[in-house]
Amino acid sequence: MKSFVFAVGLAFALAGPARAQMIVSDFDSIKLYTLVNKSDMRVTITNYGAIVTSISVPDRDGKLGDVTLGYNRVEDYINAVDKPYFGAIVGRYGNRIAKGKFSIDGTEYSLATNNNTNHLHGGVIGFDKVVWDANPIHGKGYRGLELSYLAKDMEEGYPGNLQIKVTYKLTDANELSVHYHATTDKATPINLTQHTYFNLKGEGEGTILDHELMLNAKTYTPVDESLIPTGDIPSVTGTPFDFTDSKAIGRDVEQDDQQLKFGLGYDHNFVIDKPLGEMGLAATVFEPTTGRVMEITTTEPGIQFYCGNFLDGRLKGKSGKTYEHRGGFCLETQHYPDSPNQPNFPSAILEPGDTYDTTTIFKFSTRK
Template sequence: MKISTQAFGKTNDGKEVSLYTLENGKMIVKITNYGAIITDVQTPDNEGNLDHIVLGFNDLKEYTSKEYIDGCPYFGAICGRYANRIKEGTFSIDEQEYKLAINNGPNALHGGIVGFDKIVWDATTEESLNNVAVKLTYLAKDMEEGYPGNMKVTVTYTLTDSNDLIVKYQASSDKKTVINLTNHTYFNLNGANSTIKDHDLVVNADAVTPVDENLIPTGDYLSVEESAFDFKQPKSLGLEIDSLADGYDINFVLNKENDPLFAGTLSHAETGRHVSVFTTQPGLQIYTGYYIPEFTGHDNKKYGKYMGVAMETQHFPDSPNQPNFPSVTLSPEEKFEEITRFHFETK
């Protein structure tokens, strides 16, 4: 196990940013404390060749450029204080209404104009015989981006010797608030040599939360049976993707009764690469990257539409306004903690 630190550049306002490289002798993970972004994951194919299997850049300037910020793909970032959408950027706690920045059509998305994906986190590293870790912390101030409460947030990335990448989220607040944290990594197990249409997906879900024309949940639960959203058995992402206007961008309601942690598996037959997702969170947003801007990423690969699929473990979109959804309220006497584990293997 090995972890190393190097300079990654400066933000537009002059803050120093670092890049942390985690290695276990079989795979490599790179994380920056700007946006708590996973910039790179490298795993071997079935012939032992390492390749970049997530979308990202080798230079901080790419993440802070106007083109990237305007395109807002959130490559590998932590999204918060509230990941996903809140209808019309408005919610109430104890009859007190809060208004957020509108940054996605008529809605608030991924924490606002300057969400957790665009701040510099404090970082420390940990190393042991069986794992290496980066612990990132941030204090979100009361009413930052419109959210109440001074919230201390910790995200810990741990790479184990068994090819697990564990993401642990922790938070506390001095006022009642809402929280929903996710990591927005886009996977392409073929090293971005083709779109993700030739990837197979399994999702441990019998239902999704259907949305309106603005991608806000209706509040209902819709069975995946006989629909394009049925991934209970392995199915190619490309099989029915073109039957959907913008590809897949939907929250799956994970089956907690059968297997409380298993969320899904993404696999690519040609390279033999698999990544399985396990989580304590209730939902899994599958987004196949219809709106990924045209950028040049690792190894000068061209990114764009359908070049990555995000598997975002999280609570459900617009939960503050949906009483039938699992609660996202965090009170001062409570501690928020969720864990997601990505397991990588080659078959």
């Protein structure tokens, strides 16, 4: 399989400023697409795993920097130890399903147990490991990429032929929009999410513990020792999980707390304070040394905050720097983990005739 090379293949000019463009590097079935907006923000995406390989945004002084962890070669995504899912779309069901089992209408289905005793991120060959069909798109004020994939009935153990389309759009307002659309011919669980690791100081530039995080969530879903939700939805008040007011990620991460011990740090789903299915604010992150700000809005009910607990310096990224412990964080918008087995959680079952339709927007800016 050929490597990514950041050479220009095809360029499509967007009406307006000359710098807004898309660059496509063509290597057989694996392609790398670069979206560029009029302020020179850049997002690169490959149709292998629908992976966002980089996001370059300005700091408070206007200097561009890549704020995502990842690689320059597709081989590195395929062969990475511990399979970190850098930048990928994960599914058919993102996050965990207990014991790899669930039932729909009295029929039990069995999935791969690829995370100790549980099922994680769609199984052995999830959506992060397949080649998607890709179609460049554009419109007023944006450049985009539509990626589609047909997950066949019983692929990785899931019922139903699931037709999926994921659309990335980079706008001139420095927003990266991710829209998910899917239909099925059998009832099936679905929970797609975007698994980018961020470091707003820059990729490979140390830990993320000084980033200041606000989560619009007064409650969360605690887990057992295997990281499966207990079913409870307690308040975050008085716990290390209270991010309702912005605070440094590292402030409470080493507290003597059972939930932090189970996750080896933060690796938990937070319940977003907004009406179910409506677009609303989920999180804001501020990095004080560069002034970069990332704001996340979504139609999803939950967001998984993971602070790079399993990064340990073995992975070397695209700049040649190693990814140290807590060198990146994920904020994965989602339905709650193990929802197919948790009747008090919002349903993640898609029925024939219905449409899975959800959007998440990452907006980048700066402040002093």
